[in-house]
Amino acid sequence: MIKLKKYWVCCAVLFLVLGLFGCASTANKAFQTDESQVQLRSIQTRAFDTSDKEKMMRTVISTMQDLDFIIEKADLTLGSVTGTKFTNNMVVTMTVTVRPRGEKQLLVRANAQYGIKSVEDPETYQDFFNALGKSIFLTAQKVD
């Protein structure tokens, strides 16, 4: 019987510890990333051999529409497009930025959030860049 009690205490402590960890949320949780900054940048960025920013942005927008996004904001000067999509009763928000890289290339970077999670999975971004590459008839090149 005593041994049993011990186990219960152990269980209770375990739960408390788990609970405490769960509640250790502070502002810096919003700034945490699982991948390193450099890795994340390379997952989210591709280079395209074109300097036509407007065409690229229009293609980004139409690709996002094909993926069921609503375009909420866009700015040609800033090169940014922000959209929202609903899937499985969850909100996916994504910002895509387009900026020049040298004279002949454009860098496209996508940041997606799924609910309250930042998406850091390379495959998901690859899906997006595949779709984008198909629409603009150019190959997305990985960057370092």
Place this chain on the structure above:
Amino acid sequence: MKRIRVILSLSLVISLSLAVVGCVSAPKGFLKPGENSLEKRQLQMRQYDTADETKIITSVAGVLQDLSFTLDDSETKLGLVSASKKADAKDGGQIAGAILLDVLLGSNTLSQCDKNQMVKVSVITSPGLDGKSTVVRVTFQRIVWNMTNQISRLETINDPEIYQKFYDGLSRAIFLEAHKI
């Protein structure tokens, strides 16, 4: 001894499942084009025989106002107008059914009934490939709140009637016929 083992394994399962819930991550494949993307294009896109994109986008803003949307953002250089609108989402049938259920079973279905909704829309215009036309694509989404003011549904609207209504208004505004893609 047997009991302890059971308790131990139980607690292991519970803490494992807690850990799993804590680390739930986004499912894969949500940025892959769906199988019915062609159908969606047909539903959401129309082509107009004019290269005057500015005329179309101005009319789009007007049509959205006619449908009592408020404009949230726009970037005419990229052909974007986004807007939203709040509306009632109460459905007599749904409420009557819920009240009946509640009376019969003593449940609380009424609180799960739809109350309000917000419809969001984005319209994109782009020059047609032939240089003589303009393509318009509109997408509607909605957020529904239930009686307890919790979000109960997030969805893309796929009702052809709603899209047709928008394009009917746009065609009237620019005196041009819309061609399906």
